[in-house]
Every structure is written in C-alpha cells, then in structure tokens.
Amino acid sequence: MMMPSMTMRNNPTLRILFRNSWTLGVWLLLGALVLWYSTLIPVFGPFQITSITKNSLPLVYLAIGQAIIVIAGGIDLSLGALLLLSNVIAARFMAGQPLPAVVLIALGIIAGLALLNALVGFIITLSGVPDIVVTxxxxxIWSGLALWILPSPGGGTAPEMRWLFTGSPSGVGGSYWPPLLMLLIPAALVAIWSRNTQVGLSLYAVGSHKTAAQLAGLNVRQAKIVAYGIGGAMAGLAGLAMVALTGTGDPRFAIGANATLNSVAAVVLGGVALTGGVGNVFGVVATGVILIMLNPILIAMRVDSNNAQVIQGVLIAGVMMFGGLVAFLRERRS
Amino acid sequence: MSSESRVVQGRAGNARSFQRWAAENPLAVLAAVFVVLFLATSAIQPGFFSVSGVRNTLLQAAPLGILAAAQTVLMLTGGIDLSVTMIATGAAYVAANQSPGGAAIAILMGLLVGLIVGSVNGVGVAIFRVNPLIMTLAMSSILLGLFTAWTQTVLAGSTQVAPFIRLLGGGSWMGSVPYSVLVWGGVAIVLIWLLRRSGWGRLIYAIGDNETAARLAGVRVWQVRLSAYMLSGVLSAIAGILLAGRTGAVDLQLAGAFLLPSVAAAVIGGTSIFGGVGGYSGTIIGALILSVLNSLLTFLNVGQAIQQMVYGSIVLALAWGYAGLTRRS
Amino acid sequence: MKCEARCVFKSRNALHAAQLMQAPMNQPQVLLATQGVAKAYGPVVALRGVDMTVRRGEIHALLGANGAGKSTLVKILAGVQPADAGKVYIEGRTVHFHTPADAIAAGIATVFQDPALIPDLTVAHNLRLSRIDEAKFRTSLERFGLGDLDLGALVRELPLETLRIVDLARAMARDPHVLLLDEITAALTADQAERVFDLLTEWRAQGKSAVLITHRLAEVMRICDQATILRDGRNVAELVTAEVDEHQLVEAMLGASVEPLMKTAQGAMASRRLGETALEVRGLTDRHQVRDVSFAVRSGEILGLVALEGQGQDRLFDLLAGARRPVAGEIQVAGKTCHFRSPYDAVQRGVVLVPGDRLIALLPNQSVHHNLALPLFNHLRRWLRIPTDEQPRVQRAIERLSIDVRAASQVRRLSGGNQQKVVLGRWLVSGFRTLLCFDPTRGIDIQTKREIYALLRELAAQGAAIVLYTSELAEISLVCDRVLILHDGRIVDEQDAATATESSLLKAAHGLEVVA
Structure with a gap:
C-alpha cells in the first residue's frame, strides 16, 4: 500500500532514474574508470578510445545477445561457440573477396546464426529441457563445427571489414568513430526495440512471469525463439568483430567458453537478473566495456596479468556480494 | 487396469505399458543406453568387450563421477558449481607440492584446499546470496589467476605426486579393481546414503524444491547451502587428487575438460538443474555413459571436430529423451 | 470405458443446445456450452464429463466442493489445458483451444485468482502487450473508483486488490462474449465487490454473459441467474438461483444433507479450559503496515483475528512467525522476551505458522511424508540421522488429518484441501505450542473446512494456543473464543466470539465504532 517515497511515485523523471539506478551506476562507473585510466597513462587520446572501443566490441555484442536471452528467462551457454563459428566462417571465406561478396557473407553469417539459434530456442520450448542444458x-556442436570448418587458426578478412569494426583497414590505429558507432548503434537498436515494441516487451513478460504471460494470451514459445534468434545474430556480429580485430580466425574451444562466461558476467553485472524479466541492454553495454577496460588499467598500474585475473574475479564476486547485501538490507527495511 | 485387459489391448497397449514402465524407471532406460553404447564400442574395438574394457571405462569415469557428485548435490539445492575443475586442479597442485612430505599430508592439504574454496563459494551464495553461476564463475577465474601466479612462487616446488597418490589414481587392487574406482564407490555409497537416509539429505531436497517453504518450516537454509558448497569443494578436491595420481604430475589444464561433462553427467542422470528432483545413482550412470562415449569416439578416430559434435548431439538427445520420458508420467 | 453409451446420452443435450441457439432473438440463446468435457491427470480423474450451458445475458455460477473439478473446467475453458474428451461450443460452433490466446480470440476472457499481469512491467506495458485500448481500459477503471491509477506504476508495486481490478478491467476491455471470473471478490473490499456486482449487472443487460466461480454462496444468491453444480467431476445439478436457497446449494454440492458446522465446533467448545499466557506481544510495530499491536493469547485459547484485505494482517503474522523483524515492540513466549531473527527462532520457541498461501509452504516435488517430516531436521545434530519415531509420527499425522495419500509421492498432485492439511500436519509431526493460522480454509470445501475447524478446537483443548486469521466472518463465532479486529495496522476492537455477529465484526473491521 505504501510506496517507499511519495516523491518518487509522483515525479516521472525521478521514477525513471530510480528504476534505472543500476544502469546509471554502471555508466558512471565506466566514466570514472575512463577518467582514472586517462590519469594513469602519459597520453590519453583518440588512440586509446579506439583501442578500448574496438576491443570491447565482441564482448559487448555477445553480452547484448545474452542479455536479451536472459531477459526472456533463458541463458545461452553456446553463444561463445556461435562466436567461434561466425569467426571461422568469416576468416575462411572472406579473405581476398570483393566487397559485395564480403558484405553478403557477413549478412549471411548473421542471418544464418540467427536462424540456427532460433532453432535452438525452438528445441528448448519443444523439449522442456532447461535452457542451460540444451545450450x-x-x-x-557449434565448436565442433567451427573446428571442422577451420581446423587450425588462420584465414583472413577484407580491409573494409577491419575498417568497419576497428576504424582502420589494417586494424591498427585509425579513427574511433567507426568502432564507437558500431558499438552504440546495435546497442541502441536492440535496447529501444526491446522496451518499445510488442514483441520486445513480450520477452520481458515471458522472463518475468511465464504463466501470467501465457494466461494474458502471449505466445511464450515465439518470444523465446525470437530471443534466441537475436542472441544468435549478436553472436554472429561478435564473431565478425573478432575477425576484424585479429585479422584471422581461431577455432579454439577455450576462446568460446571464455567468451560465454564473460558475457554472462557482463549481463549480471549490468543489472539483468538471471531470473529473467529485469534489467536493460544499456547497462550491459557499459559492463561489457568495463570488463575489457580492466585489462589495460591493470597493465597501466603494472599489475601482473595473473593478478589481474584474480582482481577481475574478486571484483565480480565483490560487486555481486554488494548487490546481495543491498537487496537484503532493502528487503529488511521494507 | 488388470493384466487381462492389457493383453486384450494388444500391441498398442504393450507400447504404452512399456512407455509407462520406462517413465517410472528412467534409470533402467539409462542403464540400457549405457549397455548399448558399450556394445557398440566393443563392436568397433573388439578388445573393449572384456574385463579390461570395463575396468578402463570405470577408471575413466571415476574422476568425472566424483566431480559430477559435487554438481549433483549443488543442483539438488538449485545451485551449480562452475569452479569444480579449478578446485580440482588447485587441490592437485597443493597435493603435488606437499608430496615430498608424505602422501597423508599431501592428501589432507589437497582436501583442505577444496574445503576452503568450497566454504568461500558457500559464504558468497548462502550468506551474500550471490547467484551461484556468477559466484563460482568468479571463483574459477580467481583460482586460475592465483594458481598460475603461485606455480612460479609458493607452489614452485614439486609437480610430481607421491607414489601412494599415483597408486590411488592409477593403480589397481589385486591387479584388477582400480583404487580410484574403490574411492568412487566409497563416495557413491556415502553420498547416496546421505541423500536418501539422512536429515541433511532431506534438507538438500527441501531447499532446492522450495526455499521459502523450508525457511518457514524452520530450516536454516544458509547452513544447508553452505554445507553443500563445502562438500562440493571437498569432492572436487578428491577428484583432482585422483586425476593427478593418474597422470603422475600436475598442470593447470589437469581437470579443465571435465567442467561441462560434470554438469552433463548429472543432467543426463535426471537431476533437475532447478533443484529438488534427482539423485546420485542417475549421475553415476550419466558419468559412465559419457566416458564410454568418449572411448567410442576415440576408437572411431574421427578427429576432434566430429567428436565434439557427436558428444554434444548425444548429450542433447539423452537430456531430451529423459525429459520426454519423465514428463509423460 | 463406457464412453460410447455416455456419448450417445450426451448428444441429446447437445441437440437441445442447438435448438436453443436457433431460437428467435427474444428467446434466451446459448452462448457457451460444454458437452462431456473430461480430463484426467495421470491416474487422477478431475473431470468425468461436464455439460454446462451458459445463455446470453446470464450470470452463471459454477459451484462445487474442492476437488469437484471447477478449476480444471476453468483451465479448459480458458485454453490453459486441452480437454481429453468432450466439446466446447461458442455460439453453436465447436472451438478448440490450444493456448489461452485462442480462448481470448474466441471471446472468453478469464480473470484468474492470480492476476495474469507481468510484475516487472508497468500497467501501461501490460496493456500494450495485450493490445488493449488505454482509453477503454480507463473507462472501466473509473467505474471502480480507480480512475486516477498511474499506468506508469510497476505491477509489482501495486496492491493485490488493485491488480485484480486491473485484470478485470483488462478482461472487459477485450470485449469478450463471456467473462470467466475465478473467485473475483476474494481479495476485494466489500465496497469494491459491490462495484463489481453493479458492473456485472450492466454487463448482463448488454446481453453478455459471465461465469462466476465462487465459494461465497451469498454472492451466488444475489447476483447469479443460474448455477451449475459440479461434484466429483460431473455436473450434478443445474439450478435457477431464484428457486432455491443457500442450504439447497450446499446440499447439491455435498450430495447429502449437511449437518450444520455448528455442531462439530460447539461440541469441542464445551470442554475449553484456558491455561497460562503462551504468546504475548506489546507495541509490535512494523515500518508501514503494523502499528503498535498488543495482545496475548493463552494456551487452550483460539484467538480470532478479523480484518479487511490489506490491513497489515499478513505482515503481523510474518512478524509473529519470525519471517520479518519488527521495528519496535516485543514478543514474549511463555513470559520470556524473544527476538526472532528467522522462522527458525520462532519454531524453536514453539511458535509455528501456517501461511495463507499454501504453495509457499509446500515442497511440491517431495512426498507427503517428506513434507510432513520437514521440521524434524532443523537441528544440526539431526543432520546425520533420522529419528526412529519419524515413521509413526508421520503416520499419526496422516491419520489424524485423514490426508488422502493416493497421490502421496508428490505433494503437487494433491487437491488444495489435502495440501492444506499437509501444511498443518507438518506441525502436528514436530509439535508446537502456539499455532499461527492464516486463513486456513480459504478456497477449501465445506467438508475439509469442518475437519480443519474441528482439529483446531481439538488442538486448543489439548493446550495449544492458536491465533487464527480468517476471512470467513460467519465462522468466527464457531471456532474462536475471542476476536481481535485489525484496521489499518492497529487493533481497533476486541469482541467476545460468542456474542460477536457478522455485522458487528464487519463494522469494526471497517474502522467504525461499535455500540454495544
């Protein structure tokens, strides 16, 4: 009956800020980290911006895809493997091709992986096997397929691809506009789509309360399939970004597994509850960049790379413990 | 429902009653799958159909089975542990490092690593209510970093394990029964007893099935949860020590490949990832199926790519089949 | 199966229905009809064959004791589950529902007991998801005095009674032929229920229909035209409510003439003997909902608690059971001050809770046995063994409560009444001193209700102290010794149960002064 504060209830702007306080918080954190980083190194300029942005692209894409799936009440442990698949297909078939063919291949990969993962979503709804197990x-299967397509690291891509994701045809230096736009445009599209369309909202509905969504006449199966399809498309995009960054394809299982786990970490840190239905894509974009940025920051602080890994783990666990504590205190107060 | 009417119903009735029987005894169906896979492997590799074939399968399955035991307990509570393989590796490292001081110390120190890491996981999940997926994922990352750094410093000494541990991991009792299988058997008996016949087992199922209900009934959920993660840590450490004993030496990739199979074994064995449903006997068969599948794919010599694809497909098919069977009832 | 014969028999009804539908406009027409609808869950048969006919412009009551099959029929009509056999007709056409969306599209809008609204989205988002016109929705809301509802509010922030009205308004905005209302008044205040009735009357005047599923017979008598009564998965009677009284309805539901509830209860009442104070609270205060509550209950006493929906009673029970911590005030058990930090502490002191929603108290996938024995393992020292007397204790509880153990391997397969018994039985197994019982008879059939009341009297006679919140005012005087009335988080009145009347309780519950 009683709301925590009446001002929050009556003022729409305040309410929106309050509801998105976690998203706001992670963006502020990102801003603070960038500022801090700029004081840690002698020169902070376009080169660093380009570098941070382009290196974050694969994880950010993957995390956006994961976020959509988690919001719809699922979780996809195969996203990393799909990234591998996209990466090796691009590396194997793009090198030396004319631009139209490259574009066609890129679109084909994105559409193909979207369909493939939509099929996985369909299998999940059909079989009743938990998402985590199916994926x-x-x-x-996908990492096996990737290994089959490209048995050892190699292949290449087109300069135009590299320019699109890194800002330079050679993948070194270059303008920060292309990677920055490639970061923000897909993120904004997915974020806006998910909060402002009937299908997008139905993902939240299904993740938040599946039974209620069904009883309200929503198509639960369709929502899940769409979510997985988007996840697949984002993984395809992530694989393309990867090949643009490194210039080659790499089918190693561990890369995929790591990417998956990082995407889950980014999603959770970004304020998307693993139970589904809560959170938004914007927060995940920030945490994806933060997770990538930790590396250069720790290097700039001359922290040993193994310790950097420890710190990253402690940070994730620490933030989540803090979140748990806050939730606990809030529950006790109300 | 009388047996007479069943006879009259004829063929369709038989199919249906088989289905019902299968739904009520999913473990028997799983066991049949195992036997079929075993025979298939024997058909490809004639030497496999022998005592040594069985022995090899069990030997391969033992560490996986123990890691999957950790996973089963946690899954029953509605949790999961993605750090089992790093705990195993860490415990093996410590055991190797302590090996010059004797096997007993080495094993104890190894188990202590499992207990400590498990406790930290448990505190995070049970008290700070961090999502288990995230907590153990972060823990895995922390352990990887720590042990990579420590191999150059505090753990820089021995990477060979004591002879007794090697015997435990790779040797056989009277030349026929591998010691690691005996250890596994011991773990299995204790765990099955705990889950079925102890108050603790009841509580594990209870908090996995409905945490609120358990809490309202006066169960101190955090204690149960913490104990489950501690047990999971110790079990992982046992598996790590056995693995180190089998290979004789330790390295950071010692157990890594077992992570996903440990979850898969529990899932195939019918333990629900949402908690409250399942048990360890199913997991044992799940571990056996996965290890015989591994042998089969190795004998087929199809290359890693095809191996991964077939492995994934079979895990999916089994999980699907299990869900289909039990949902009908 | 004797299906062949039954179906032939049924088709006569269908013919009858078809004739009705072809009747001229001024005759009552059949809008919704079911014929031989059957459903089984594994070995448990829920519906054996139901024929129901809802005419245009009619408010139709669907009645039955618990386990009679009402909720199953609702699920089938709402498209939640398919029927195993039988047909559903809308305006004479056969319809097949695979999902709730199908039923909505066919013109059946259902308001379930749990609002089908998405908690993490705003009301506006929810409307958008269902493609509801906001203006139309607002018009309905205004009728309930909720015209100023903020559509930007998250559903999870709104109180249950508001949500039920939002759900109802949404259903009406879908412009269905038939409204299916499952216990619609359960969470509503008397005032709101009144408005629902007004609206339904209008609805009927527009030539539309509604099916009302309810346990409140007074409502049936007041607003419904027809009643279909289910018993044991079959329709056993179709009554015109104007021609019968409540007693006849109950008789039809139970199948035999009912001995009044009174007898059972009063027999036990005669032997009451009050002992020491078992539980005493002083100045108990929660952040928002419970204000300065003080009372004491003695062993052997049943203390009733009466309140309208949402007056802080849930929160008060949570505080007493240790599920939440109070901001101020103290709880004394047998004279000693206690600080409950968790339900464990309360259970240790013998203060145990039977919560209002039985689903939060059950382990759905565990057996009846494991559910009943759960509190036996609360101590660390019980972790490694199972007490030898577990089996007999559980068995005694099953017998004492006469729990139906045919589907005992998983509690989720039991009927609502049996589940409620399991929740209660848990504390018989472990033992307790003070029982906090929150609306234990909500949504439960008369037979089980009677058993539960008799059990409570018996427990009190054996020296237990019981605090009973119930939403059924008529039954307060049968079970309780004393009644406290809670309004807006405060105890506003205390009445002797023997002299309290429904109207005196209701007045006090509305915060009105009662003149003795």
Whole structure:
C-alpha cells in the first residue's frame, strides 16, 4: 500500500532514474574508470578510445545477445561457440573477396546464426529441457563445427571489414568513430526495440512471469525463439568483430567458453537478473566495456596479468556480494 | 487396469505399458543406453568387450563421477558449481607440492584446499546470496589467476605426486579393481546414503524444491547451502587428487575438460538443474555413459571436430529423451 | 470405458443446445456450452464429463466442493489445458483451444485468482502487450473508483486488490462474449465487490454473459441467474438461483444433507479450559503496515483475528512467525522476551505458522511424508540421522488429518484441501505450542473446512494456543473464543466470539465504532 517515497511515485523523471539506478551506476562507473585510466597513462587520446572501443566490441555484442536471452528467462551457454563459428566462417571465406561478396557473407553469417539459434530456442520450448542444458550441448556442436570448418587458426578478412569494426583497414590505429558507432548503434537498436515494441516487451513478460504471460494470451514459445534468434545474430556480429580485430580466425574451444562466461558476467553485472524479466541492454553495454577496460588499467598500474585475473574475479564476486547485501538490507527495511 | 485387459489391448497397449514402465524407471532406460553404447564400442574395438574394457571405462569415469557428485548435490539445492575443475586442479597442485612430505599430508592439504574454496563459494551464495553461476564463475577465474601466479612462487616446488597418490589414481587392487574406482564407490555409497537416509539429505531436497517453504518450516537454509558448497569443494578436491595420481604430475589444464561433462553427467542422470528432483545413482550412470562415449569416439578416430559434435548431439538427445520420458508420467 | 453409451446420452443435450441457439432473438440463446468435457491427470480423474450451458445475458455460477473439478473446467475453458474428451461450443460452433490466446480470440476472457499481469512491467506495458485500448481500459477503471491509477506504476508495486481490478478491467476491455471470473471478490473490499456486482449487472443487460466461480454462496444468491453444480467431476445439478436457497446449494454440492458446522465446533467448545499466557506481544510495530499491536493469547485459547484485505494482517503474522523483524515492540513466549531473527527462532520457541498461501509452504516435488517430516531436521545434530519415531509420527499425522495419500509421492498432485492439511500436519509431526493460522480454509470445501475447524478446537483443548486469521466472518463465532479486529495496522476492537455477529465484526473491521 505504501510506496517507499511519495516523491518518487509522483515525479516521472525521478521514477525513471530510480528504476534505472543500476544502469546509471554502471555508466558512471565506466566514466570514472575512463577518467582514472586517462590519469594513469602519459597520453590519453583518440588512440586509446579506439583501442578500448574496438576491443570491447565482441564482448559487448555477445553480452547484448545474452542479455536479451536472459531477459526472456533463458541463458545461452553456446553463444561463445556461435562466436567461434561466425569467426571461422568469416576468416575462411572472406579473405581476398570483393566487397559485395564480403558484405553478403557477413549478412549471411548473421542471418544464418540467427536462424540456427532460433532453432535452438525452438528445441528448448519443444523439449522442456532447461535452457542451460540444451545450450551446453549445442555449444559442443557449434565448436565442433567451427573446428571442422577451420581446423587450425588462420584465414583472413577484407580491409573494409577491419575498417568497419576497428576504424582502420589494417586494424591498427585509425579513427574511433567507426568502432564507437558500431558499438552504440546495435546497442541502441536492440535496447529501444526491446522496451518499445510488442514483441520486445513480450520477452520481458515471458522472463518475468511465464504463466501470467501465457494466461494474458502471449505466445511464450515465439518470444523465446525470437530471443534466441537475436542472441544468435549478436553472436554472429561478435564473431565478425573478432575477425576484424585479429585479422584471422581461431577455432579454439577455450576462446568460446571464455567468451560465454564473460558475457554472462557482463549481463549480471549490468543489472539483468538471471531470473529473467529485469534489467536493460544499456547497462550491459557499459559492463561489457568495463570488463575489457580492466585489462589495460591493470597493465597501466603494472599489475601482473595473473593478478589481474584474480582482481577481475574478486571484483565480480565483490560487486555481486554488494548487490546481495543491498537487496537484503532493502528487503529488511521494507 | 488388470493384466487381462492389457493383453486384450494388444500391441498398442504393450507400447504404452512399456512407455509407462520406462517413465517410472528412467534409470533402467539409462542403464540400457549405457549397455548399448558399450556394445557398440566393443563392436568397433573388439578388445573393449572384456574385463579390461570395463575396468578402463570405470577408471575413466571415476574422476568425472566424483566431480559430477559435487554438481549433483549443488543442483539438488538449485545451485551449480562452475569452479569444480579449478578446485580440482588447485587441490592437485597443493597435493603435488606437499608430496615430498608424505602422501597423508599431501592428501589432507589437497582436501583442505577444496574445503576452503568450497566454504568461500558457500559464504558468497548462502550468506551474500550471490547467484551461484556468477559466484563460482568468479571463483574459477580467481583460482586460475592465483594458481598460475603461485606455480612460479609458493607452489614452485614439486609437480610430481607421491607414489601412494599415483597408486590411488592409477593403480589397481589385486591387479584388477582400480583404487580410484574403490574411492568412487566409497563416495557413491556415502553420498547416496546421505541423500536418501539422512536429515541433511532431506534438507538438500527441501531447499532446492522450495526455499521459502523450508525457511518457514524452520530450516536454516544458509547452513544447508553452505554445507553443500563445502562438500562440493571437498569432492572436487578428491577428484583432482585422483586425476593427478593418474597422470603422475600436475598442470593447470589437469581437470579443465571435465567442467561441462560434470554438469552433463548429472543432467543426463535426471537431476533437475532447478533443484529438488534427482539423485546420485542417475549421475553415476550419466558419468559412465559419457566416458564410454568418449572411448567410442576415440576408437572411431574421427578427429576432434566430429567428436565434439557427436558428444554434444548425444548429450542433447539423452537430456531430451529423459525429459520426454519423465514428463509423460 | 463406457464412453460410447455416455456419448450417445450426451448428444441429446447437445441437440437441445442447438435448438436453443436457433431460437428467435427474444428467446434466451446459448452462448457457451460444454458437452462431456473430461480430463484426467495421470491416474487422477478431475473431470468425468461436464455439460454446462451458459445463455446470453446470464450470470452463471459454477459451484462445487474442492476437488469437484471447477478449476480444471476453468483451465479448459480458458485454453490453459486441452480437454481429453468432450466439446466446447461458442455460439453453436465447436472451438478448440490450444493456448489461452485462442480462448481470448474466441471471446472468453478469464480473470484468474492470480492476476495474469507481468510484475516487472508497468500497467501501461501490460496493456500494450495485450493490445488493449488505454482509453477503454480507463473507462472501466473509473467505474471502480480507480480512475486516477498511474499506468506508469510497476505491477509489482501495486496492491493485490488493485491488480485484480486491473485484470478485470483488462478482461472487459477485450470485449469478450463471456467473462470467466475465478473467485473475483476474494481479495476485494466489500465496497469494491459491490462495484463489481453493479458492473456485472450492466454487463448482463448488454446481453453478455459471465461465469462466476465462487465459494461465497451469498454472492451466488444475489447476483447469479443460474448455477451449475459440479461434484466429483460431473455436473450434478443445474439450478435457477431464484428457486432455491443457500442450504439447497450446499446440499447439491455435498450430495447429502449437511449437518450444520455448528455442531462439530460447539461440541469441542464445551470442554475449553484456558491455561497460562503462551504468546504475548506489546507495541509490535512494523515500518508501514503494523502499528503498535498488543495482545496475548493463552494456551487452550483460539484467538480470532478479523480484518479487511490489506490491513497489515499478513505482515503481523510474518512478524509473529519470525519471517520479518519488527521495528519496535516485543514478543514474549511463555513470559520470556524473544527476538526472532528467522522462522527458525520462532519454531524453536514453539511458535509455528501456517501461511495463507499454501504453495509457499509446500515442497511440491517431495512426498507427503517428506513434507510432513520437514521440521524434524532443523537441528544440526539431526543432520546425520533420522529419528526412529519419524515413521509413526508421520503416520499419526496422516491419520489424524485423514490426508488422502493416493497421490502421496508428490505433494503437487494433491487437491488444495489435502495440501492444506499437509501444511498443518507438518506441525502436528514436530509439535508446537502456539499455532499461527492464516486463513486456513480459504478456497477449501465445506467438508475439509469442518475437519480443519474441528482439529483446531481439538488442538486448543489439548493446550495449544492458536491465533487464527480468517476471512470467513460467519465462522468466527464457531471456532474462536475471542476476536481481535485489525484496521489499518492497529487493533481497533476486541469482541467476545460468542456474542460477536457478522455485522458487528464487519463494522469494526471497517474502522467504525461499535455500540454495544
């Protein structure tokens, strides 16, 4: 009956800020980290901006895809493997091709992976097997497929691809506009789509309360399939970004597994509850960049790379413990 | 429902009653899958159909089975542990490092690593209510960093394990029964007893099935949860020590490949990832199926790519089949 | 199965229905009809064959004791589950529902007991998801005095009674042929229920229909035209409510003439003997909902608690059971001050809770046995063994409560009444001193209700102290010794149960002064 504060209830702007306080918080954190980083190194300029942005692209894409799936009440442990698949297909078939063919291949990869993962979503709704189990299994299948397509690291891509994701045809230096736009445009599209369309909202509905969504006449199965399809498309995009960054394809299982786990970490830190239905894509974009930025910051602080890994782990666990504590205190107060 | 009417119903009735039987005894169906896979492997590799074939399968399955035991307990509570393989590796490292001081110390120190890491996981999940997926994922990352750094410093000494540990991991009792299988058997008996016949087992199922209900009934949920993560840590450490004993030496990739199979074994064995449903006997068969599948794919010599694809497909098919069977009932 | 014969028999009804539908406009027409609808869950048969006919411009009551199959029929009509056999007709056409969306599209809008609204989205988002016109929705809301509802509010922030009205308004905005209302008045205040009735009357005047599922017979008598009564998965009677009284309705539901509830309860009442103070609270205060509550209950006493929906009673029970911590005030158990930090502490002191929503108290996938024995393992020292007397204790509880153990391997397969017994039985197994019982008879059939009341009297006679919140005012005087009335988080009145009347309780519950 009683709301925590009446001002919050009556003032729409305040309410929106309050409801998105976590998203706001992670963006402020990102801003603070960038500022801090700029004082840590002698020169902070376009080169660093380009570098941070382009290096974050694969994880950010993957995390956006994961966020959409988690919001719809699922979780996809095969996203990393799909990234591998996209990466090796691009590396194997793009090198030396004319621009139209490259574009066609890129679009084909995105559409193909979207369909493939939509099929996985369909299998999940059909079989009644938990998402985590199905995607665990399909993760094996996709990494096997990736290994089959490109048995050892190699291949290449077109300069135009590299320019699109890194700002330079050679992948070194270059303008920060292309990667920055490639970061923000897909993120904004997915974020706006998910909060402002009937289908987008139905993902939240299904993740928040599946039974209620069904009883209200929503198509639960369709929502899940769409979510997985988007996840697949984002993984395809992530694989393309990867090939643009490194200039080659790499089918190693561990890369995929790590990417998956990082995407889950980014999603959770970004304020998307693993139970579904809560959070938004914007927060995840910030945490994706933060996770990538930790590396250069720790290097700039001359922290050993193994310790950097420890710090990253402690940070994730620490933030989540803090979140748990806040939730606990809030629950006790109300 | 009388047996007479069943006979009259004829063929369709038989199919249906088989289905019902299968739904009520999913473990028997799983066991049949195992036998079929075993026979298939024997058909490809004639030497496999022998005592040594069985022995090899069990030997391969033991560490996986123990890691999957940790996973089963946690999944029953509605949790999961993605750090089992790093705990195993860490415990193996410590055991190797302590090996010059004797096997007993080495094993104890190894188990202590499992207990400590498990406790930290448990505190994070049970008290700070961090999502188990995230907590153990972060823990895995922390352990990887720590042990990579420590191999150059505090753990720089021995990477060979004591002879007794090697015997435990790779040797056989009277030349026929591997010691690691005996250890696994011991773990299995204790765990099955705990889950079925102890108050603790009841509570594990209870908090996994409905945490609020358990809390309202006066269960101190955090204690149960913490104990489950501690047990999971210790079990992972046991598996790590056995693995180190089998290979004789330790390295950072010692257990890594077992992470996903440990979850898969529990899932195939019918333990629900949402908690409250399942048990360890199913997991044992799940671990056996996965290890015989591994042998099969190795004998087929199809290359890693095809191996991964087939492995994934079979895990999916089994999980799907299990869900289909039990949902009908 | 004797299906062949039954179906032939049924088709006569269908013919009858078809004739009705072809009747001229001024005759009552059949809008919704079911014929031989059957459903089984594994070995448990829920519906054996139901024929129901809802005419245009009619408010139709669907009645039955618990386990009679009402909720199953609702699920089938709402498209939540398919029927195993039988047909559903809308305006004479056969319809097949695979999902709730199908039923909505066919013109059946259902308001379930749990509002089908998405908690993490705003009301406006929810409307958008259902493609509801906001203006139309607002018009309905205004009728309930909720015209100023902020559509930007998250559903989870709104109180239950508001949500039920939002859900109802949404259903009406869908412009269905038939409204299916499952216990619609359960969470509403008397005032709101009144408005629902007004609206339904209008609805009927527009030539539309509604099916009302309810346990409140007074409502049936007041607003419904027809009543279909289910018993044991079949429709056993179709009554015109104007021609019968409540007693006849109950008789039809139970199948035999009912001995009044009174007898059972009063028999036990005669032997009451009050002992020491078992539980005493002083100045108990929660942040928002409970204000300065003080009372004491003695062993052997049943203390009733009466309140309208949402007056802080849930919160008060949570505080007493240790599920939440108070901001101020103290709780004394047997004279000793206690600080409950968790339900464990309360259970240790013998203060145990039977919560209002039985689903939050059950382990759905565990057996009846494991559910009943759960509190036996609360101590660390019980972790490694199972007490030898577990089996007999559980068995005694099952017998004492006469729990139906046919589907005992998983509690979720039991009927609502049996589940409620399991929740209660848990504390018989472990033992307790003070029982906090929150609306234990909500949504439960008369037979089980009677059993539960008799059990409570019996427990009190054996020296237990019981605090009973109930939403059924008529039954307060049968079970309780004393009644406290809670309004806006405060105890506003105390009445002797023997002299309290429904109207005196209701007045006090509305915060009005009662003149003795």
């Amino acid at each position: 665990l299994a399909t993760g094996y």
